[in-house]
Every structure is written in structure tokens, then in C-alpha cells.
Amino acid sequence: MYVLLYTILAGLAILPLFLYLRNPYFTQELRYTVTCILLGLRINRIKRSKPFYSMLDCFLDKVKKHPNKQFIVFEKSSYTYRDVDKQSNKLARALSQHASVKEGDTVALFMGNEPMYVFIWLALAKLGCTAALLNYNIRSKSLLHCFTCCGTNVLLAASELRGAVEEVLPTLREQSVRVFVLGEEEEKCVTEGVNTLSSSRIQQASDQPLDPQLRSKVTLKSPALYIYTSGTTGLPKAAVITQERLYMASSMQAISGVASDDVIYIYLPLYHTAGFMMGLTGAIERGNTVVLRRKFSASNFWDDCRKHKVTVIQYIGEIMRYLCNSPKKDNDRHHKVRLALGNGLRADTWSEFLQRFGDIRVCECYGATEGNVGFINYIGKVGAIGKEHFLHKVRLLALIKCSYDTEREEPVKDSRGFCIKVPKGETGLLVAKITAQAPFSGYANNQQQTDRKKLRDVFVKGDLYFNSGDLLRIDHEGFVYFMDRIGDTFRWKGENVATTEVTEHLIMVECIEEANVYGVKIPGHEGRVGMATIKLKDDMEFDSKATLEHVKTSLPSYARPRFIRIQNSLAVTGTFKHMKVKLAEEGFNPAMMQDRLYYLEDSKGYIPMTQEMYHSISDGKIHL
Secondary structure, three states: OHHHHHHHHHHHHHHHHHHHHHOOOHHHHHHHHHHHHHHHHHHHHHHHOOOOOOHHHHHHHHHHHOOOOEEEEEOOEEEEHHHHHHHHHHHHHHHHHHOOOOOOOEEEEEOOOOHHHHHHHHHHHHOOOEEEEOOOOOOHHHHHHHHHHOOOOEEEEEHHHHHHHHHOHHHHHHOOOEEEEEOOOHHHOOOOOEEEEOHHHHHHOOOOOOOHHHHOOOOOOOEEEEEEEOOOOOOOEEEEEEHHHHHHHOOHHHHHOOOOOOEEEEOOOOOOHHHHHHHHHHHHHHOOEEEEOOOOOOOOHHHHHHHOOOOEEEEEHHHHHHHHHOOOOOOOOOOOOOEEEEEOOOHHHHHHHHHHHOOOEEEEEEEOOOOOOEEEOOOOOOOOOEEOOHHHHHOOEEEEOEOOOOOOOOEOEOOOOOEOEOOOOOEEEEEEEOOOOOOOOOEOOOHHHHHHOEEEOOOOOOOEEEEEEEEEEEOOOOEEEEEEEOOOEEEEOOEEEEHHHHHHHHOOOOOEEEEEEEEEOOOOOOOOEEEEEEEEOOOOOOOHHHHHHHHHHHOOHHHOOOEEEEOOOOOEOOOOOEOOHHHHHHOOOHHHOOOEEEEEEOOOEEEEOOHHHHHHHHOOOOOO
């Protein structure tokens, strides 16, 4: 009896060692599994709750739990959870009374990072409205498209963006969109069709709680947000973020180990998934403090972190490189940051960041705004975006062989007509089965683009999968690596750039007859920078000044082609699609071509490209 007992106890004692030898990541995987299971149980309770428990309800619970705790720190101002609640109550009443905003409306937010952004979103949630988060860099055609595609009723714009609104005002009036500019006094607004929602009107409104019946029709499947994403169509697509999706995406901080006593630094734009859902609403779910900044500043980054005792930072790959490229200081490691949460971090930058700024746990993530699949690198393996886990197999993810290029745009099929999984170690297209537990809500009023993201009859007749459009690789340890993006979209400065949108703007320049836009790699940079090969109209010369003026007024800085190559004719496929692969491989090296080549120099515009300039860019002497 005792012998058997001692044997069992001895076995239990050496079990952890046995499991570790079989899997050195056992401890981290166990912790991750427990966290996901507990989180899943909590989300399931929320789904079953009556009445529906939204992210707004989560915020209101935090207000009750710690009303005097700092929620938002912005420049020289600070707002507690109670302050933010009361300000959003005032705004909700002002919007209801002066803008006739009501349950079911879609209201577009056109503004930068500031506390008012948070107040407005909460106010809209209290009124049962859906918020469309507009990129404040877009203009003209793209801006109008964003209003139209999600059926916007009302536009709320910051005063500094008034000019951009007035450019498209005639069309907005035709569409019966009610336009309000914030932060201006009544008498300063003289443009017909543009109303003001002044600070005085907002402050005169009551700050008492609103009747929950105002949002009584909101359900788990109701759209909470529209977040815009670029794609192969060339115009932004409004990804439908349901209340369910918002809650799940906001759980990323919890999965990453963020606690309620953490202070998170948010400088990424709130119109982005990362800034809004992983950052802002993730902080609400945790009940922590947000240090909000208008825009990223490498020179002020660590000073801000030290000043506000920041413990969690967000990033995209480019941000980490900017920080690593900033001048070294003696106090580089003097801060309280313990966790960095984000995506797009290259392995070399990752290692350099840790070596320079200290023992910070980097939690690299992967996911798409509209997608039903995601990874998180809970192990901390440098360069990986995540690790294969049995929970992923439950969600039915797969990497399949594909031949996505300019000639064919479909996965490789076997003799039975089904997709083929790639073996471990090979690159494949990530697909994820669409189910009730892993839904794909698609794009607002864009069935064509929604259907393009769906793959049918993938492994069996009748199944349906989400096409991520991304190429990944899983090594023999199960670590997942991002390899590239498929299609006409490339990534630069942390933004997706749709080549067809840039093309449409370029061919509006009088001297340009045809344009082929693509991304080219730059040594030491994440993503690809924009380049265009153009054909000039007969008997016309390249007008560098007109081209510069047009791209500056029509495109955000990250989407403007840095290089322009001029050819007599543009190569196309048999189906008249521009051939990009060879051009992208040749890149911007003058030695690789006989064609004229121009470079966009910030202070001078498009100037002739030389071999010396090429070497300076490649060596990092000229910074892009």
C-alpha cells in the first residue's frame, strides 16, 4: 500500500520535468490555455445574459467600481471614469437634442486622437447608434465613399478638418447627411449645410444617466462600429464590427496579461482596430488607465512613459524601428514599461529593441479587422506572430497551397477539386472556417467584396472558409510566422495601401495615360514603399510639379509613390492585368533599368533618381 502511494507521489513529482522535456513551452501553454478557457466562459456568460451586456455596460460597471480612478490622461488634462461618464451623458443629450441622433443611426467620427473622441463614442453607444470611424487622412472620393458604404446619417468632424468636409459638402447634402463641426462657437459657422455643436451647448446639457431603453434594440449581432480597411478594390471597405466582435477583440489585453492597475500608452489612431479595440476598449475591459496622445513622437515616447508611469505600450513594427533609430540616451532603460503589445515587428528590430530598452515582454499578435482568426505569441519567441495551439485546431484553421499572382487568383486544388494543406515548414495561405463561433460579418453594403473573402468547398463539399489573404508559415515547433500579403495591397508606415486607389489618382494627372502601382522593399524597413511605373500621353513630358501637387492633395503621405518609373508601354497579362512581379523585383535601382526614374524628395518633389541616391537609401543615409 505504502509502496504504491510512494510510487504515485514520485510519479507526480517528476511529471512536470517529464512534460517540460517533452515540451519546453508547457508552462506558458498551460497558462495560456487556462486564460483562454476562463475568458471563453466569461464571454459565453455575456452572450447568454439578459438583457444584452455590451462594452458600454462594461464601462458603466467600471464607473461604479472605481469612479475616481484615472481613465484618460491627455496632455495637461486628466479624466476619471466618472468624468468620462458624465461628459458622454452630456454629449448624448446634445446629439439627441441638436443633431436629432437616435437609436439605429450611423454616425461618422472624423477627428484625431483626443478625449472628445472617447466621449462621443460612449455617447453614441448610450443612444444605440453605430459609430463609423473615419481615417482623418482621407479626402475627396475616398471620403465620400466612406459615408456612402455604411449609410451614414450624421457626420461629426473636428474643427481642424472643416476644410476637408466642405470639399465634399455638396454631395453630402444630396445624400441628406447632417454635418456638425465640433469645438466651434455658433457665430463662426457661416457655411450653409454645416452646423456647429459648440462646447457651450454640450456643457449646458444634463450629465445625468440616460435611460437604457434608448438602446433597447441593440443585440449581440448589432453593428457596434464600422472600421475601414483598404483592399484590392482600391477604396476603403467598411468592416462590420458587431457587439460580439468588439467584446472579443477587446479581450486581447486580458489574454496578454494586462491587469487593472496597468497604465497603457495609446498613440495609434483611434480609427484603427489596434488603437480602438486592442487599446481603448481593451482598457475599458480591464479597467485600467489610458495615456492618450494625438500622434506618435519618437523623441517624446520614453519621456511620456516615464512621466505617466506607463507599464504597457502598443506598437506596430515601424514604431519599434523608429524607437531603435532614435539617438541613444543614458536613461533608455529607466522606465516602468513591462509589456509591449502589437504586430508587425521584425525579428532584427525585436532583438535590438530588447537589448536597448531592457526586459520588456513583447506580445506579438496577428489578426485582421474583419477576420475571424487571430494568433498571439504568448511564448515570446522572437520573430513569430504566434504558436499553434489545440484551440486553433478546434477553430479549424489551415494553411493551403495557393498560386496568388497576377495570372491566377485562386488556391491550388487537388484532383477532387479541394484545397491542399501545406506541410509544416512551408508557406501557405491562411484560411479559417466560418462558423457560429467564428463568424465573418463582411463589409457594409459590399456583397461583392464580402464574397471575395469567402472560399467555398475548401476541404469538403459545402464548407465555407474566410480567406485571410495572408501567407504564413508554421515551423516544426508550431511557431507561426507572417511571410507576406497577397493581392494588390501592400503595407507601409503601418498602413495598408491599395494600389488601385493610387493608380486612379495618378491617371488624373494630365500627362499620365496609364499607371501600374506596386510596393518595393527597402533594406532595413518593414513593409514596402510605393512605386509607380507610368506611361505618358503622346507628345507630353513628365510634369513632376503637377504630379507632386496632385498626390499631395489626393493621397495621405504613406500612400504617395516614392518612386516613379517611366516606360513607353506597360506590360499586361493575357487578361489585361498589369504585371507587377518583375517590376517589384527590379525595384528602384537605376542600374537595373534603362527607363527614366524619379524619386520623391520631401523638400524638392520628384527629382531624377541617381545611382548615388539609390545607395544612400539602401544604406539608410536617406531615411524614408
